[in-house]
Amino acid sequence: MPFDQEQSPLGLLLSRTYLLYRKKAAQRLQPYDITPEQFGILHQLSRHGGISQKELAQVHERDQTSIGKTLERLENKQLIVRQVDPNDRRAVNVHLTTKGIEVLEQVTPTMRGIETEINELLTNEGSDQFIEAINKIYKSLSG
Numbered sequence: 001m002p003f004d005q006e007q008s009p010l011g012l013l014l015s016r017t018y019l020l021y022r023k024k025a026a027q028r029l030q031p032y033d034i035t036p037e038q039f040g041i042l043h044q045l046s047r048h049g050g051i052s053q054k055e056l057a058q059v060h061e062r063d064q065t066s067i068g069k070t071l072e073r074l075e076n077k078q079l080i081v082r083q084v085d086p087n088d089r090r091a092v093n094v095h096l097t098t099k100g101i102e103v104l105e106q107v108t109p110t111m112r113g114i115e116t117e118i119n120e121l122l123t124n125e126g127s128d129q130f131i132e133a134i135n136k137i138y139k140s141l142s143g
Contacts, residue, residue: 025039028114041056042079042080042100045094050093050094052092052094053071053091071094078099080094080095080100083095
């Protein structure tokens with residue numbers, strides 16, 4: 001039976017939309033050998049250099065073990081480095097490498113292109129309202 005988006009509960013519609021977005025992103029990122037999750041981490045690090053592994057896990061709504069495995073893959077690709085926090089030896093801070101910055105600069109236009117495609121489906125006002133609505137849902141569910 002085909003998916004009927006008009007009759008589906010909100011959660012299912014959001015989930016399926018996210019999965020399709022992620023699939024498109026994965027296809028577009030494949031030539032760069034990174035996943036959408038890895039892109040998200042690189043992007044987060046570019047905005048907040050030196051963020052801890054624990055903070056990355058919280059931002060990405062993942063457990064520290066899962067984030068640790070993703071960070072290990074990024075580290076093996078020499079896109080990040082992990083360093084013990086000098087102020088708290090129990091904490092590990094994550095930083096972009098020069099190669100990580102270069103890869104991020106290459107793939108960011110690809111990810112922006114996907115966002116542009118989505119935004120073109122909506123008017124400017126509709127896009128703003130959509131983002132506002134999603135933020136309200138997120139805040140309500142997270143808090």
